[in-house]
Amino acid sequence: MAAKGISTIGAASRSLSSSLMAAAKEPDVENLRLIEELxxxxxxxxxxxxxxxxxxxxxxxxxxxxxxxxxxxxxxxxxxxxxxxxxxxxxxxxxxxxxxxxxxxxxxxxxxxxxxxxxTSAGERKLMxxxxxxMARREVLSSLATSVLNVYVPGLHTGKGLYFLFARSETKTPGGLTAQPALTSVYKSEHFKRRAYAYTSPMAAILCEDASQSMYAQMLCGLCQRHDVLRVGAVFAAALVRAIRFLQLNWAQLAADIETGELNPRVTDPSVREAVAVILRPDAELAEFIDRECSRGDWTGIVTRVWPKTKCLNVVVTGVMAQYILTLQYYSGGLPIVSGMYASSECFFGLNLRPLCGPSExxxxxxxxxxxxxxxxxxxxxxxxxxxxxxxxxxxxxxxxxxxxxxxxxxxxxxxxxxxxxxxxxxxxxxxVRRQSVLLSIEADKTDEAELQRAVERASSALLRRRGASIVEYTSRACTERVPGHFSPALPHWTLAP
Structure with missing residues (x-):
C-alpha cells in the first residue's frame, strides 16, 4: 500500500487532485478546500x-x-x-x-x-x-496537516497513534508568566487533551517530567494496545530511535509487567501508575510474544513485527534529523516516513502536502x-x-x-x-536547509549541518557498509592537532548491519 501511495502523489504538488478531494471525508473536505483557497x-x-x-x-x-x-x-x-x-x-x-x-x-x-x-541558536533559550x-491559529494548522495525512493514508481515524511525546518542566518569569517549551505548551492545551483518545499514551505519562518513567509507561501502554496502533512516531526522529533503543534494553521487564499485570516499581509517579492501571492487564500470550520477538536479536522491521497494522512513521527527518533516516527504515521495514508540518516557537509555518514523499524530497x-x-x-x-x-x-x-x-x-x-x-x-x-547560526567554523572554513550529513553518508557508504556496519547517530568535534584544523564526525553509536 505504501509503495502505491508514493507513486501517485506527484500530481498533487500543484493542486490537490479531484480524486483526492473525492476520497476525503468530512471534516477533511472542508480543510482541503481551505488549503486550496489559501x-x-x-x-x-x-x-x-x-x-x-x-x-x-x-x-x-x-x-x-x-x-x-x-x-x-x-x-x-x-x-x-x-x-x-x-x-x-x-x-x-x-x-x-x-x-x-x-x-x-x-x-x-x-x-x-x-x-x-x-x-539551537548559539545555545541561548529565547522567550517568544x-x-x-x-493557540487557535496553531490548532487550525495542525488540523489541516491531519486532514492531508488522512487523504494519503486512509483509515487512520479507526486506530491509534503510538507517539513518544515528552513534556518538560515549566518555569515562571519574575512577573509570573509561564515559560515553557512550545511542545509542552501544546501537550498541556485543551485541544490536545480533547484528542488524547487518539494516542496509546495516557496524558499522565506524556506530562510526567521524569523522562525515564514517561518512556517506560508510554512503551508499556503501546505494547498493550499493539493491535490498535496504525502509526508510530515522535516529534523528532532522534526521539523515535531512542524509543526503539529503550525497547531493546527493557523488553524483558516490560514483558514481565504484562505477564503479571503489575507495573514495575521504577514508575513511582502516582498519576502515571493510576493511568497505566486502566490499560495494563495480565496477558501471558502478549508477554510470550514480546519475549519471542525481542530475544531473537534481530531488530529488522521490529516496528511492523510488534505493531503489525502500522501504516507510517510520523517524525521530522529534515535538517540534522536526516541522519536517522536509514536507522528508521531499518527498524520499520521501509514504512513511509511522514514529516507533516513545519513549526517553531515563533509561529507555525506550513504543511507537507505530499506526506508520503521520500525523506529527501x-x-x-x-x-x-x-x-x-x-x-x-x-x-x-x-x-x-x-x-x-x-x-x-x-x-x-x-x-x-x-x-x-x-x-x-x-x-x-x-x-x-x-x-x-x-x-x-x-x-x-x-x-x-539549515539553521543560519549553526555552522562549524575553523581555519576560516564554514561547514553547515547539511554538508556534514553528506560527508558522513559518503564515508559510511565507502567504509562501513561493505563491512556490515552502519552509523546510528553522530556528532562532530574539532581537530586542531595538525594544521590546518578541521572538523571530523564523532560516532557515539554504530551497529552491525543484518
Whole structure:
C-alpha cells in the first residue's frame, strides 16, 4: 500500500487532485478546500494578515517607536518604517514583559505565556511571546496537516497513534508568566487533551517530567494496545530511535509487567501508575510474544513485527534529523516516513502536502494565514529593502525566513534557511536547509549541518557498509592537532548491519 501511495502523489504538488478531494471525508473536505483557497490567494491573504496585525497592535509601544499609527496598515509604510529585528533587538522589550510590565509593549493583546526556544541558536533559550488567539491559529494548522495525512493514508481515524511525546518542566518569569517549551505548551492545551483518545499514551505519562518513567509507561501502554496502533512516531526522529533503543534494553521487564499485570516499581509517579492501571492487564500470550520477538536479536522491521497494522512513521527527518533516516527504515521495514508540518516557537509555518514523499524530497507549503512572511535572500545584506514577500520568492533560491506575528514579533529573523522547491497553486514550497547560526567554523572554513550529513553518508557508504556496519547517530568535534584544523564526525553509536 505504501509503495502505491508514493507513486501517485506527484500530481498533487500543484493542486490537490479531484480524486483526492473525492476520497476525503468530512471534516477533511472542508480543510482541503481551505488549503486550496489559501494557496490560490497567497498575496491577498498576506496583505490582509499584515493589515490585521498592524491594526490591532497599532497602539503597542514597539510599533509606535517605529512611527506607525492605526492608519498605517499598508505594506509600503510597514517596509519603510519597521526595521528587521534580531532577538537581541527585542530582548529589552521581552524582558520588561517577563518582569511584569503589562502595558502594550509588543502587542495590545495581553501576553499569556512565553514559549522557550530549543536553544539551537548559539545555545541561548529565547522567550517568544504568545497571545490567546495564537493557540487557535496553531490548532487550525495542525488540523489541516491531519486532514492531508488522512487523504494519503486512509483509515487512520479507526486506530491509534503510538507517539513518544515528552513534556518538560515549566518555569515562571519574575512577573509570573509561564515559560515553557512550545511542545509542552501544546501537550498541556485543551485541544490536545480533547484528542488524547487518539494516542496509546495516557496524558499522565506524556506530562510526567521524569523522562525515564514517561518512556517506560508510554512503551508499556503501546505494547498493550499493539493491535490498535496504525502509526508510530515522535516529534523528532532522534526521539523515535531512542524509543526503539529503550525497547531493546527493557523488553524483558516490560514483558514481565504484562505477564503479571503489575507495573514495575521504577514508575513511582502516582498519576502515571493510576493511568497505566486502566490499560495494563495480565496477558501471558502478549508477554510470550514480546519475549519471542525481542530475544531473537534481530531488530529488522521490529516496528511492523510488534505493531503489525502500522501504516507510517510520523517524525521530522529534515535538517540534522536526516541522519536517522536509514536507522528508521531499518527498524520499520521501509514504512513511509511522514514529516507533516513545519513549526517553531515563533509561529507555525506550513504543511507537507505530499506526506508520503521520500525523506529527501520533503518540502513545506507555508500557509499564508498564520503570520506575515518575508524572506531575506542568502548572501545579501540584512536590510529591510532586501526582503522579498512570500508570493515573490524565486524558485531554486535560498532565503532566511523573517516573520511578523500577531503576538508582536515584527520583521523578526527566525534563523531558518529555506530553499524554494516549487509551488502549490500560488504558494511557494520550501525545503528546510539549515539553521543560519549553526555552522562549524575553523581555519576560516564554514561547514553547515547539511554538508556534514553528506560527508558522513559518503564515508559510511565507502567504509562501513561493505563491512556490515552502519552509523546510528553522530556528532562532530574539532581537530586542531595538525594544521590546518578541521572538523571530523564523532560516532557515539554504530551497529552491525543484518
Amino acid at each position: 494557496t490560490s490567494n497567497v498575496d491577498a491573504v498576506q496583505e490582509r494578515v499584515l493589515a490585521e496585525i498592524l491594526g490591532r497592535n497599532a497602539d503597542a509601544e514597539y510599533l509606535d517607536k517605529c512611527g506607525l499609527d492605526a492608519s498605517d496598515t499598508d505594506r509600503a509604510t510597514f517596509r519603510a518604517k519597521v526595521p528587521v529585528a534580531s532577538y537581541d533587538d527585542l530582548k529589552p522589550y521581552v524582558k520588561r514583559i517577563a518582569n511584569g510590565d503589562r502595558s502594550p509593549i509588543l502587542s495590545t493583546h495581553p501576553i499569556i505565556e512565553f514559549l522557550t526556544s530549543s536553544g 511571546p504568545i497571545v490567546t488567539d495564537e 520533503v518540502s513545506y507549503t507555508i500557509m499564508p494565514n498564520t503570520a506575515y512572511f518575508e524572506f531575506l535572500p542568502v548572501g545579501e545584506a540584512v536590510d529591510a529593502s532586501n526582503l522579498v514577500e512570500l508570493a515573490r520568492v524565486e524558485d531554486g533560491r535560498e532565503y532566511e525566513v523573517v516573520v511578523t506575528t500577531y503576538a508582536g514579533l515584527n520583521r523578526y529573523r527566525v534563523g531558518d534557511v529555506l530553499c524554494v522547491t516549487g509551488f502549490h497553486n500560488a504558494a511557494p514550497q520550501f525545503r528546510f
